[in-house]
Amino acid sequence: MESTMKDMRDGASVLDMDPKCTVGGGVEDVYGEDSATEDQLVTPWTISVASGYSMLRDPHHNKGLAFTEKERDAHYLRGLLPPACITQQLQEKKLMNSIRQYQVPLQKYMAMMELQERNERLFYKLLIDNVEELLPVVYTPTVGEACQKYGSIFRRPQGLYISLKEKGKILDVLRNWPERNIQVIVVTDGERILGLGDLGCQGMGIPVGKLSLYTALGGVRPSACLPITIDVGTNNEKLLKDEFYIGLKQRRATGKEYSELLHEFMTAVKQNHGEKVLVQFEDFANHNAFELLSKYRTTHLVFNDDIQGTASVVLAGVVAALKLVGGSLADHTFLFLGAGEAGTGIAELIALEMSKQVKAPLEETRKKIWLVDSKGLIVSSRKESLQHFKKPWAHEHESVGDLLSAVKAIKPTVLIGSSGVGRTFTKEVIEAMASFNEKPLIMALSNPTSQSECTAEEAYTWTKGKAIFASGSPFDPFEYENKIFVPGQANNAYIFPGFGLGLVISGAIRVHDNMLLAASEALARQVTLENYDKGLIYPPFTNIRKISAEIAANVAANAYELGLATRLPRPENLVEYAESCMYSPVYRMYR
Numbered sequence: 001m002e003s004t005m006k007d008m009r010d011g012a013s014v015l016d017m018d019p020k021c022t023v024g025g026g027v028e029d030v031y032g033e034d035s036a037t038e039d040q041l042v043t044p045w046t047i048s049v050a051s052g053y054s055m056l057r058d059p060h061h062n063k064g065l066a067f068t069e070k071e072r073d074a075h076y077l078r079g080l081l082p083p084a085c086i087t088q089q090l091q092e093k094k095l096m097n098s099i100r101q102y103q104v105p106l107q108k109y110m111a112m113m114e115l116q117e118r119n120e121r122l123f124y125k126l127l128i129d130n131v132e133e134l135l136p137v138v139y140t141p142t143v144g145e146a147c148q149k150y151g152s153i154f155r156r157p158q159g160l161y162i163s164l165k166e167k168g169k170i171l172d173v174l175r176n177w178p179e180r181n182i183q184v185i186v187v188t189d190g191e192r193i194l195g196l197g198d199l200g201c202q203g204m205g206i207p208v209g210k211l212s213l214y215t216a217l218g219g220v221r222p223s224a225c226l227p228i229t230i231d232v233g234t235n236n237e238k239l240l241k242d243e244f245y246i247g248l249k250q251r252r253a254t255g256k257e258y259s260e261l262l263h264e265f266m267t268a269v270k271q272n273h274g275e276k277v278l279v280q281f282e283d284f285a286n287h288n289a290f291e292l293l294s295k296y297r298t299t300h301l302v303f304n305d306d307i308q309g310t311a312s313v314v315l316a317g318v319v320a321a322l323k324l325v326g327g328s329l330a331d332h333t334f335l336f337l338g339a340g341e342a343g344t345g346i347a348e349l350i351a352l353e354m355s356k357q358v359k360a361p362l363e364e365t366r367k368k369i370w371l372v373d374s375k376g377l378i379v380s381s382r383k384e385s386l387q388h389f390k391k392p393w394a395h396e397h398e399s400v401g402d403l404l405s406a407v408k409a410i411k412p413t414v415l416i417g418s419s420g421v422g423r424t425f426t427k428e429v430i431e432a433m434a435s436f437n438e439k440p441l442i443m444a445l446s447n448p449t450s451q452s453e454c455t456a457e458e459a460y461t462w463t464k465g466k467a468i469f470a471s472g473s474p475f476d477p478f479e480y481e482n483k484i485f486v487p488g489q490a491n492n493a494y495i496f497p498g499f500g501l502g503l504v505i506s507g508a509i510r511v512h513d514n515m516l517l518a519a520s521e522a523l524a525r526q527v528t529l530e531n532y533d534k535g536l537i538y539p540p541f542t543n544i545r546k547i548s549a550e551i552a553a554n555v556a557a558n559a560y561e562l563g564l565a566t567r568l569p570r571p572e573n574l575v576e577y578a579e580s581c582m583y584s585p586v587y588r589m590y591r
């Protein structure tokens, strides 16, 4: 092989070589791959210089028709592109026109993924400039369907797959990733993908989607983002029987086998990427999620989006809603349907904020918060049999078996859905909320749209327009009795991009609960009077980069106060500093 390479460098023509080396119509079997028999090993050579044809195929550098005349000359692009030179703005217009032609959301998703693989900057330009329109395409709800069908829409692998097969070799696998300066990893094991359950290896759509938001909404460079799926098998029978399933066809590893693999992963991450890489756990089932978070929060920079990010975004919405419904946090009574990661995570952060505000112990403020799980209201008589994360919520009360009875018994002012089960806020439940509340706050957090506890239309009509409503997946504005109601989107996408940016720019080495409060506070104060007038408790996503910079600055400030920041000296103006660090998708000019 070496002599062949040398001949090439010395200018020997491919045609001078043994013509028998060429098969299947090819004329350049420079590396002898075609001539190798099937069981003969060959080296998969790659050309790494970004110029000419390879530059057009490289999504980090490709600009398509936006390459200027000068660039076309300088980078061997003449003839490889049609003559027209157009601007990035025109490319954007053309692509938006074409994406809008697709009627099926999954087709839009695939068009966006194809763009991301072809021209990364254009992908991010589109996403940033059209965020309200494209968020439901690259994120919830469409990403849920994409994960369900990942096996059949899968073209090129995105992200890094670490399966049980890689046990003992995870550090090597991490080193296979082409980028070196990773700042944020989003990792899932695919067991609780949105409210869609165990999608195994096909859950990869989630880390990929979350990280595109890290870049588009939070300004973290795409090359600093690494999506990872850990494949320990799946208990999804349908996938196990699917011949096109892309993951390990075995039931999920549990216990020691699971925790050893995860430990090897966490150790290798720190070894390969250092102390300051942020690992965001995403869509793990709750029987692993809480344990992973508590195990690694003291040794790594880790954050569980479903427990902590969701808590921060919901607290912000509730605090903002106080301007509409009145009273302080401690004046309200909360009832959750769903006592898992999201439910108990939110409950704990609300109780923490309340305890800071009223200077009362957490044990006291928790009493303002009630949760219902699949077995009914969580009460003290159930304590022995409850999972550990539910125990703090087992208050004194008689048994209550269902949500409607719980609503009638507790009379909450705020009703939060985090069950993953669609249409569980029935007409009776919502009417009951409206019967004893002037303005009931109703949050249907479950994703995707099919799992939402109720629709915006149901919340507004069943409360006769009294509800303040927000949901995890977006709903269109709804007209009721000649008034337009605009539902907010209570989704952790408001928090994690800015939160992560704040950790990155301050060089934080650990996540502290106060940082979640800081992020929440920064988000709540972005809601304007104009937003409130429309019934919104979150600012629109159109301003998300500004919002993310504010969140990042607040989180970073907190990291400095707590002595957890390593980027010294502390920048004077953290908002400006955060903004200056944010990735811009505008094309760079090439020399």
Ligand SMILES: NC(=O)C1=CN([C@@H]2O[C@H](COP(=O)(O)OP(=O)(O)OC[C@H]3O[C@@H](n4cnc5c(N)ncnc54)[C@H](OP(=O)(O)O)[C@@H]3O)[C@@H](O)[C@H]2O)C=CC1
Residues within 6 Å of the ligand: 192, 193, 194, 195, 196, 285, 286, 305, 306, 307, 310, 313, 337, 338, 339, 340, 341, 342, 343, 372, 373, 374, 375, 417, 418, 419, 420, 421, 424, 445, 446, 447, 448, 451, 471, 472, 473, 490, 491, 492, 493
């Ligand atoms: N909007 C957002 O930003 C976010 C939304 N979510 C959404 O929240 C949902 C739940 O996520 P997560 O908390 O992680 O999931 P978990 O599996 O941890 O928790 C689900 C909870 O819902 C309960 N539950 C399930 N079915 C019913 C039912 N029919 N009636 C009453 N309770 C029920 C479960 O009860 P039991 O414990 O008895 O099994 C469990 O307590 C998902 O749909 C997810 O997409 C999650 C994170 C962020």
Ligand SMILES: CC(=O)C(=O)O
Residues within 6 Å of the ligand: 140, 193, 194, 195, 283, 305, 306, 446, 447, 472, 491, 492, 493
């Ligand atoms: C939004 C999110 O993280 C979830 O639904 O799991």
Ligand SMILES: [Mg+2]
Residues within 6 Å of the ligand: 194, 282, 283, 305, 306
């Ligand atoms: Mg999630």
